[in-house]
Amino acid sequence: MARNYAKSRKPRETFDVRIEKMVQGGESMVRLPDGRVCFVKGALPGERCRVEITLSKKDFARGVAVEIIEPSPDRAEPRCPLYGRCGGCSLQHLKSEKQAEYLERVERENFRRLARTDLPDSFCIRTGNPWGYRNRARVVAVKDRAGDREIVRFGFREQESNRIAFFRECPVLTPALNAFLQGPAREIFTDKGTCFPREIDVNIFDDGAGNVSYCYAGMKASAFAECAQSVVDIGGEKIASDASVFFQSNLGLLPELVQAVRDAVDEGIASGDASDEWLIDLFSGVGFFACMLKDRFRRITTVERDEGCLKHAKANLSAVGMSGARGTSVENVAAPAEQWLMDNVVDVPATLIVDPPRTGLPKEVLEAIAASSVNRLIYVSCDPVTLARDYAKLALSGFTIKSARGFAFYPQTPHLEMLLVVGR
Ligand SMILES: C[S@@+](CC[C@H](N)C(=O)[O-])C[C@H]1O[C@@H](n2cnc3c(N)ncnc32)[C@H](O)[C@@H]1O
Known part of the structure; x- marks a missing residue:
């Protein structure tokens, strides 16, 4: 007889609540029936939703909206399939044109x-x-196999975990960065010249004119000199930089x-x-x-x-x-x-x-x-x-x-x- 070894998860407490307001970090806030403040992921002010408690402390709680019973008119369908996993774009459930208004209130x-x-x-x-704006990112290149071929996949490190969220196209990266990751980067990181263990962090930078520079730890000085440099033109002012150092990302x-x-x-x-x-x-x-x-x-x-x-x-x-x-x-x-x-x-x-x-x-x-x-x-x-x-x-x-x-x-x-x- 087949046996189910899966551990049964203790059912988490849930509440039917009306969300009060958005707070710093994009979460929303509500008071639970016992008076504790609860910070809720994925909900918007004014919404009635069912919240599942993920962390319960003496004086506050954290939760996630598992069902939106009465949605806000400002709610949007998240565009990225990694929403909720990658941790990067946690405000996609709010219409782009409304985000500044909400953030202004929070600030x-x-x-x-x-x-x-x-x-x-x-x-x-x-x-x-609102999309395709981000000209600088750190991604993870991971070696994989497709049949007898070595391939490379790119992803972001998930927050608060060791997992990697793989993507084909990231909707906030500039078109040049997405094109780089789908094309040249696959060649570069499967090339024998780029030796790395199973995975490696890669900094990528689009100079605003579609030229992509990149670097990674342990890169040879000659490759760094050739591939990591960039020059950004801001209103005729040319600023030299490279993919290893800070530069503004919008x-x-x-x-x-x-x-x-x-x-x-x-x-x-x-x-x-x-x-x-x-x-x-x-x-x-x-x-x-x-x-x-x-x-x-x-x-x-x-x-x-x-x-x-x-x-x-x-x-x-x-x-x-x-x-x-x-x-x-x-x-x-x-x-x-x-x-x-x-x-x-x-x-x-x-x-x-x-x-x-x-x-x-x-x-x-x-x-x-x-x-x-x-x-x-x-x-x-x-x-x-x-x-x-x-x-x-x-x-x-x-x-x-x-x-x-x-x-x-x-x-x-x-x-x-x-x-x-x-x-x-
Ligand atoms: C937000 S970036 C700003 C860089 C620059 N103003 C620009 O617009 O490109 C912050 C910079 O501060 C640097 N930094 C961090 N802590 C520092 C410290 N204690 N003293 C000096 N620089 C620091 C970082 O290396 C980074 O380059």
């Missing part, structure tokens, strides 16, 4: 909750292409962010709150913002801890001193921003731009800014939560919000790019 609440302040009425989110919307940063810099100089004597670009990557602003300053300092960025920053800014009639001096430093600020006293009202990773500003950076003569800070952020927390600390040393803008750099995901200008 306003974040600032109220974490910084006890209101974002200005003028705060709004600029949007671009080139379609990037010019709007650049313009907003330029406007913020010009306003600061015109008002006298900041000077055109010295631009300090902290967390500068390959010197991106400094390049976009180089014609405005007499002295430029870029600070970035990744050594790989340094040679690009130097090259990208090398012509400045020579071309500028103003005799601009440039210094590119490879150091942690906190270390540089501890070693260098900023006792003039320099123009300061910070663009830290998701973790936000280290506490030493916040302390040094508070103690410096900087009266105006231009903060570019890819995580509004750490931005709100950092702003709360800056407010203690007299900074208030001058302006705030959002940029939908990551449609179909709950992530947002923000520009916050603060002054004192």
